[in-house]
Amino acid sequence: MCSAAFAGSATAAACRPAGELRPVAPRELGTAVATRRAGRPCVVLLDEHLLCDDGRVELQPVGPTRIISLLPGSAAETLQQRFGDALSSILSPEPGAPALLVAIRTALRDAAADDRLLSLEAERRRLAGEITKLNRIGIALSTERDQERLLNFILTTARDFTCSDAGSLYIVEKDASGTKRLRFNNSQNDSLPHLELVKFTIPVSKSTLAGYVAVTGEPVNIPDAYLLDPKAEYSFNPAFDQRTGYRTRSMLVLPMKNQDDQVIGVLQLINRKISRTATLTAADIDNVVLPYDDAALELTLSLASQTAISLTNNQLYEGLKESLVELKQTQAQLVQGEKLASLGQLTAGVAHEINNPLAFSRNNTHLAHERVTKVARRLAVQRWLEAGTGGDPQARVAAGRAILDKLKEDKELGPDAKDVIADLGSMPAPKQLELLKMFFSYVSQSREQKEGSIEEVLARTQKVLEECFIGLDRMAEIVLGLRNFARLDEAQFQNADIDEGIRQTLMILSNNARDKGVKLTSDLTLTRPYACFPAKLNQVVLNLVNNAIDATPRGGEVHVHTRVNGAWVEISVRDNGEGISDANISKIFDPFFTTKPVGKGTGLGLSISYRIVMEHQGTIAVTRDETAGVTFLIRIPTEPKDPGTRTEGAAKAAESP
Ligand SMILES: Nc1ncnc2c1ncn2[C@@H]1O[C@H](COP(=O)(O)OP(=O)(O)OP(=O)(O)O)[C@@H](O)[C@H]1O
Ligand SMILES: [Mg+2]
Incomplete structure (x- = not known):
C-alpha cells in the first residue's frame, strides 16, 4: 500500500511485479491494512502523503505487515519507536529504483514469512481444539453409560464439527413382532430452539432417506433436498418444513455401524452453515448454507461408527450387568441348594443311624410290655387260687370271670379261656368254682413250666428294659452329635x-x-x-x-x-x-x-x-x-x-x- 502520489511515480512502477499496488488515502490506511485478505502479505510504502493533517500515521502494526519509510529524516526516527520490528527499512524520500526494489522485496519476503507463521499458528490452534474435542468425544464414548445423554452429546458434537444448523438421530429397534423399525429419537435445531421433540417410528425401507441409509449402510450427501436426483430410490419428506416454515437445504445422512457392521442408527445433519453462529433466514439461505464436503463426511462417518460401537458396548455392558445379577442369584440359589444337599445327606445318615437303636428299643419295649402283662395275669390267677374256697362263692366266681376276661386276650390261653367262659354259663355255682379252680391251676402250672417263676420273668424283663436304655442312650448321643455337628446355635x-x-x-x-x-x-x-x-x-x-x-x-x-x-x-x-x-x-x-x-x-x-x-x-x-x-x-x-x-x-x- 502506498499514497496516491507515490503510486503515480515512476519508482512505484518498478515494484509492480512483486504484487498488487494499492494507493490509499491517509485516513483509510489503518482499515485497509486491518482488512487485507489472509494469505496476502502487505507492505506499506509510507511517504509524507500518508501522514494525516496532524502529522500522525493512521496505522496499527498488524502481524504480517511491513513498513518502508520514505519520510524525511526526523519523522523516520519516531517511526522506529512506534512500529519496532514492523519497520522494515528507512529510505530517503526519493530513493532510486534499485534501492526501492530491494527494500520492497525484503519487506514482502518478511511479511510473507510472518503470514505463513500466523496461518500455521491458526491451524495449530484449530487442530489443538479439534484434538481436545476428539478427546472429549473419546472420553464420553467410553464412559457415558446413559444412552440419551450420549446420543445428545454426539449430535451436538457432529453439528459442531460440521457447522450444521440442525440434526437428528434415528435408532434401530424391533417391535413386538420382531420387525426392525427406525425410532426418531433425538433432534436439535439452532433456528427452532424451542421445537418440541416428538418421538415416532418409521419402517426400515429405502423409500425414506433415513430408511435408505439404514438398509444400504451407505452415507448419502445431498446438496439440496429439494433438488434430488430423479433416479434416487429415496425421497425427501417436506412435511417438517411445511409445518414449521423451516427450509432444509444441504443434508448429510450417515449410517451408525457397530463393530459387527450392523447399522444400529442413522445420523442426519442438516444445513451446513458458513459458521456455527450464522443464523438462517429464508432470504439469506443461499449465502449462508453450504453443501457438505468430503472432510465433513469422513469425520462424521467415523464419529457415527464410534458412537454405534459405544452404544453396542453399552448394551453389552447392560446385558453383562444383568447376567451378573442373574449369576449371583443362581449362585446364591446353588449355595442354598448345596446347603440343602448337605442337609439331605445329613438327614439320611442320621435317620439310618437312629433306625437301629430305635428298632431294638421299640422291640424290647414291646417285649417288656408283653411280659409284664403276662406276669400281671399270672399274679391275678395266683391270688385267686391262694384265696382258697372260703368266702362268698358268687363273689369268687365273679372274680374268676374277670380274670378269664383278661386271659381271653392272651395269645396262647385265649381259646381255652373262651371255652371255659362258655362252659360256666349253664353250671350251678359250686361246679363253676370247681371248673375255675381246675383251669387256673392248669394256667399257673403251665406258665411256670414254660416261663419259669415270676421272679425269673421279671429279671429277664429288667434286662430287656436295660437294653432299651442302651438304645435310647445311643439315640440321645446321635441327637447330641447332630447338634454338635451343626452348631447352628x-x-x-x-x-x-x-x-x-x-x-x-x-x-x-x-x-x-x-x-x-x-x-x-x-x-x-x-x-x-x-x-x-x-x-x-x-x-x-x-x-x-x-x-x-x-x-x-x-x-x-x-x-x-x-x-x-x-x-x-x-x-x-x-x-x-x-x-x-x-x-x-x-x-x-x-x-x-x-x-x-x-x-x-x-x-x-x-x-x-x-x-x-x-x-x-x-x-x-x-x-x-x-x-x-x-x-x-x-x-x-x-x-x-x-x-x-x-x-x-x-x-x-x-x-x-
Ligand atoms: N477326591 C476326589 N477325587 C477325584 N476327583 C475329585 C475329588 N474331589 C473333587 N474332585 C473333582 O473336583 C470336582 C469339583 O468338586 P466339588 O466338590 O467342588 O464339586 P462336586 O463334588 O462336583 O459337586 P458338589 O460338591 O457341589 O455336589 C468334582 O466334580 C471332581 O471332578
Ligand atoms: Mg463335592
Whole structure:
C-alpha cells in the first residue's frame, strides 16, 4: 500500500511485479491494512502523503505487515519507536529504483514469512481444539453409560464439527413382532430452539432417506433436498418444513455401524452453515448454507461408527450387568441348594443311624410290655387260687370271670379261656368254682413250666428294659452329635474339638460309604480344642469325604487324619479312588466346576470349602498319589491372628509338589 502520489511515480512502477499496488488515502490506511485478505502479505510504502493533517500515521502494526519509510529524516526516527520490528527499512524520500526494489522485496519476503507463521499458528490452534474435542468425544464414548445423554452429546458434537444448523438421530429397534423399525429419537435445531421433540417410528425401507441409509449402510450427501436426483430410490419428506416454515437445504445422512457392521442408527445433519453462529433466514439461505464436503463426511462417518460401537458396548455392558445379577442369584440359589444337599445327606445318615437303636428299643419295649402283662395275669390267677374256697362263692366266681376276661386276650390261653367262659354259663355255682379252680391251676402250672417263676420273668424283663436304655442312650448321643455337628446355635469362632466334629461327620457319612463299599477309617490325634468355626469346618470335611466316596465308585478306602504340625492343625482326607486328571486339577476349586452328572454335583463343594478355609486363615491343597487317588490337605493355624481375617490368594494350591 502506498499514497496516491507515490503510486503515480515512476519508482512505484518498478515494484509492480512483486504484487498488487494499492494507493490509499491517509485516513483509510489503518482499515485497509486491518482488512487485507489472509494469505496476502502487505507492505506499506509510507511517504509524507500518508501522514494525516496532524502529522500522525493512521496505522496499527498488524502481524504480517511491513513498513518502508520514505519520510524525511526526523519523522523516520519516531517511526522506529512506534512500529519496532514492523519497520522494515528507512529510505530517503526519493530513493532510486534499485534501492526501492530491494527494500520492497525484503519487506514482502518478511511479511510473507510472518503470514505463513500466523496461518500455521491458526491451524495449530484449530487442530489443538479439534484434538481436545476428539478427546472429549473419546472420553464420553467410553464412559457415558446413559444412552440419551450420549446420543445428545454426539449430535451436538457432529453439528459442531460440521457447522450444521440442525440434526437428528434415528435408532434401530424391533417391535413386538420382531420387525426392525427406525425410532426418531433425538433432534436439535439452532433456528427452532424451542421445537418440541416428538418421538415416532418409521419402517426400515429405502423409500425414506433415513430408511435408505439404514438398509444400504451407505452415507448419502445431498446438496439440496429439494433438488434430488430423479433416479434416487429415496425421497425427501417436506412435511417438517411445511409445518414449521423451516427450509432444509444441504443434508448429510450417515449410517451408525457397530463393530459387527450392523447399522444400529442413522445420523442426519442438516444445513451446513458458513459458521456455527450464522443464523438462517429464508432470504439469506443461499449465502449462508453450504453443501457438505468430503472432510465433513469422513469425520462424521467415523464419529457415527464410534458412537454405534459405544452404544453396542453399552448394551453389552447392560446385558453383562444383568447376567451378573442373574449369576449371583443362581449362585446364591446353588449355595442354598448345596446347603440343602448337605442337609439331605445329613438327614439320611442320621435317620439310618437312629433306625437301629430305635428298632431294638421299640422291640424290647414291646417285649417288656408283653411280659409284664403276662406276669400281671399270672399274679391275678395266683391270688385267686391262694384265696382258697372260703368266702362268698358268687363273689369268687365273679372274680374268676374277670380274670378269664383278661386271659381271653392272651395269645396262647385265649381259646381255652373262651371255652371255659362258655362252659360256666349253664353250671350251678359250686361246679363253676370247681371248673375255675381246675383251669387256673392248669394256667399257673403251665406258665411256670414254660416261663419259669415270676421272679425269673421279671429279671429277664429288667434286662430287656436295660437294653432299651442302651438304645435310647445311643439315640440321645446321635441327637447330641447332630447338634454338635451343626452348631447352628453357636456358629461363631470358638475353641472346639475338631476331632469330635470329624467323628460325627464320619458317622453321618458311614451309611453312604457302606452302601458304596467304601471303608471310612480315621486317625484323629488332636489332644485339645482349637479355634475354628466348628460347623463350617465340619462342612469342609463333609464335602471332602463325600467327594472321596464319589471318586471311589468301585469301593476302596477313605482315610481321615488329623495332627498338629508346627504352627498348624492339619486335616487330611486321602482316598484310593479314580484320581483327578491333568486337565481338571487346576479347575477343581472353581465355582461350578464339576465332572459329575447333572443333578448330582453342583461344583460348589470345593469352592465353598476353599472359602471356609480362607476364613480360617488356612490353606487347602491337593496332591495326587503315585498309585491311585488323591489327598486333600487342610492346614489351619493353631493360633489364628485375627479370627475371620482371610488369607486371600495364599489359601488355595491346586497341587502342591
Ligand atoms: N477326591 C476326589 N477325587 C477325584 N476327583 C475329585 C475329588 N474331589 C473333587 N474332585 C473333582 O473336583 C470336582 C469339583 O468338586 P466339588 O466338590 O467342588 O464339586 P462336586 O463334588 O462336583 O459337586 P458338589 O460338591 O457341589 O455336589 C468334582 O466334580 C471332581 O471332578
Ligand atoms: Mg463335592
